[in-house]
C-alpha cells in the first residue's frame with residue numbers, strides 16, 4: 041500500500057494566544073491549513089488547529105474574525121478551566137505558549153490527557169516539575185517536547201557541525217548578550233512581568249545552545265541583576281541580569297560562559313533584539329552578531345520603531361517568493377513543523393504494534409526532548425533562586441550541581457548551611 045494515498049489527521053490545540061502564537065504558530069497553522077503536511081513515509085496529514093485556550097479569549101476572537109479563510113474555524117476556550125475544556129474537545133497534540141511561570145500547570149494537564157505536548161522555552165522552572173512531566177509522558181506514552189528554535193538557526197547548526205567534526209576543538213569560554221527593548225519588559229509583558237527576570241525568558245536560548253552544542257556537565261551557576269526601571273529598585277522584578285555557568289567535559293577540562301540579558305534597552309536602539317555571542321576554542325574563535333548578520337534597513341519614518349532596522353530574515357520573515365506567492369517562513373516556524381512531523385512519525389509511520397519503538401526513537405532526539413532539558417532547567421532554577429535570594433537581602437549566592445549535599449545546592453556567602461534546591465543527582 042502506498043502511504044501517500046492515505047490522509048491522516050492530527051488535531052492541534054493551542055494554549056496561549058500571545059506574541060509568540062502570532063509570530064510562529066499562526067503562520068505554521070495557516071501554512072498547514074492550506075497545504076497539509078506530507079512525507080512519503082507517513083503520507084498526507086491534515087493538521088487543523090481545532091481549539092485554543094487563553095485567559096480572556098479576546099485575541100483568539102480577533103484572530104478568528106480577521107483570519108477569514110486562512111484558518112478553519114476553531115473553538116476558543118477562556119478562563120480558569122480553558123485548558124481542561126480544550127483537552128475535552130479532543131486534540132492529538134497541544135502547544136503551550138503561556139508566560140513561562142504558567143507552563144507547568146497547562147503541560148501537566150496536556151500530558152495527563154494522553155496528548156502529545158510541545159512547550160515553549162523554558163520548558164519549566166524547576167527540576168521537580170520536569171520530573172513530573174517526564175513521568176507523565178512515559179505513563180501516557182506521548183511525546184513531551186520543548187521549542188528551542190535557535191538550535192535550528194543555520195548559523196548555530198554550522199557552529200555545532202564544526203564542533204561535532206572537531207574543526208573547532210574544546211571550548212574554553214564565551215559570552216552571549218541578548219538585549220530586548222523597553223517595549224517588551226515595560227509594555228508588552230506588563231501583565232505578567234512582576235516578579236520575573238529577562239534571564240529566564242531569553243538567556244535560556246543561549247543556555248540551551250551551549251548545553252546542546254558543547255555537551256559536558258554543568259557544575260556551577262552564579263548570577264546577579266539590576267532593578268529600578270520595570271519595578272522598584274529593591275523589588276523582585278528585574279530589568280537586566282547576568283549569569284555565569286561553568287561546565288566540565290570528559291577531558292576533565294572546564295569552560296565558563298557569561299550570559300547577559302536585558303529588557304530595558306531603549307526602544308530606538310537599532311538592534312531591537314540584539315544578540316551577540318563569542319565562543320573561544322583551543323584553536324579558534326566563533327563570533328556572531330545579529331546586527332552583523334547582513335542586513336540593516338532604513339525606511340524614513342518607519343525604522344527602527346515601526347519596522348526593525350536589523351531584520352532577522354532567517355528566524356521568521358514575510359516574503360514575496362520569486363514565483364509570486366506570499367509566504368512567511370524561517371527557522372522559528374520550521375521548528376514547529378519538525379515537531380508535528382515527529383508526532384506524525386510516531387502515530388502513522390508503520391504498524392500500530394511498532395508505535396512504542398517509534399516513540400522511543402523520537403524521544404531520543406535530544407534537541408527538543410524534555411528528558412534532555414535537565415541541565416537547562418537546572419541553570420534556570422539556579423538563576424531564579426540566586427535572584428530571589430538577592431531580592432531577600434542575600435546577594436552573591438552560588439549554586440553547585442551534583443554537589444555532596446544534593447543535585448542542585450545553593451550556598452550563601454558567610455553561611456555554612458547549604459540550601460538544597462533539588463535532592464537527586466542530575
Ligand SMILES: NC(=O)c1ccc[n+]([C@@H]2O[C@H](COP(=O)([O-])OP(=O)(O)OC[C@H]3O[C@@H](n4cnc5c(N)ncnc54)[C@H](O)[C@@H]3O)[C@@H](O)[C@H]2O)c1
Nearest residue numbers: 056057058059060061093094095096137138139140160161
Ligand atoms: N521562541 C521564542 O523566541 C519566544 C519568543 C517569545 C515568547 N516565547 C515564549 O512563549 C511563551 C509566551 O510568550 P508570549 O510572548 O507569547 O506571551 P504573551 O504575554 O504575549 O501571551 C501569553 C498568552 O498566554 C495566555 N495565558 C496566560 N495565562 C494562561 C493560562 N493560565 N491559561 C491559558 N492561557 C494563558 C494569555 O491569555 C496570552 O494569550 C513564553 O514561554 C515565552 O518564553 C518564545
